[in-house]
Amino acid sequence: MSWSEPAGAPAWSGPGTPDAGAATAETAPIPQSPVVELRHVRAGYGRIEVLHGIDLALSAGTVLALLGPNGAGKSTTLKVVSGLLPPMSGCFHVLGRHVNGVAPETLARAGVCTIPEGRAVFPNLTVSENLRMMTYGGASRRQVEERAFARFGRLAERRRQLAGTLSGGEQQMLAMARALSADPALLLLDEISMGLAPLIVDELYDVVAHVAAEGVAILLTEQFAQAALRVATRAAIMTQGRIVAEVAPDEVPADLADAYLGGGISADRTAEAVPA
């Protein structure tokens, strides 16, 4: 499917088109559409519904941390946003366009870039070869490498090493370098801290903060939240396929403990579950 309205899709009723924010110096700034927006999205596997009406919205340069226990639906939410799992119902918009049912590769071309759980690198290729595959978008090998090595100096030292022999943290850096070479508008990060030492996790999240400061919207999931909350703009707490609270990062710990005990968020907090 091309980057166009799917047949029968409801018309976009948001604030503007993807170009709406491209104001010149002479014109007043026009509010931009969120980079991604889910409204009442239900999704699942086969006939089993796993997400029971998700609402979220992210603007350029913001980091939303999706937190919650095993099986809460965090990865499923990312699958919907990456286009791997079409919503059963509800609305899914990217850069102001209704994209329910749009193919993942089309969303990728529109700037939605995913780093799935586990490391998305080719273990039998070297660091340089992994990066070279990202030249398909038109950038030269040198440009791709320069950008990657500027962000992750350690990859430069290991450019001839097979990716499968890198440490876990270095593999995650390579996965991020590959994703960022595509110049995404929206970056989806699924548990990038998985199995990594705290120092490496901090280093990765420093890069996440830089990337957000460059204007990329970032939706990330984490089961263990501290490192992510250091760079997050907002945190959405998920349990049992629902976002039960959306809060500032410094409001999270007590709520998260509640969520992990399985009792859900307290009633007064649930009342604050405000989709942006």
Ligand code: ATP
């Ligand atoms: P974790 O932190 O353990 O990765 P999560 O919050 O990311 O958990 P999901 O992976 O989204 O949770 O899973 C949500 C629910 O959907 C779980 O009950 C899971 O068993 C179910 N599920 C996930 N993937 C599939 C699948 N491919 N087929 C059927 N059910 C699935």
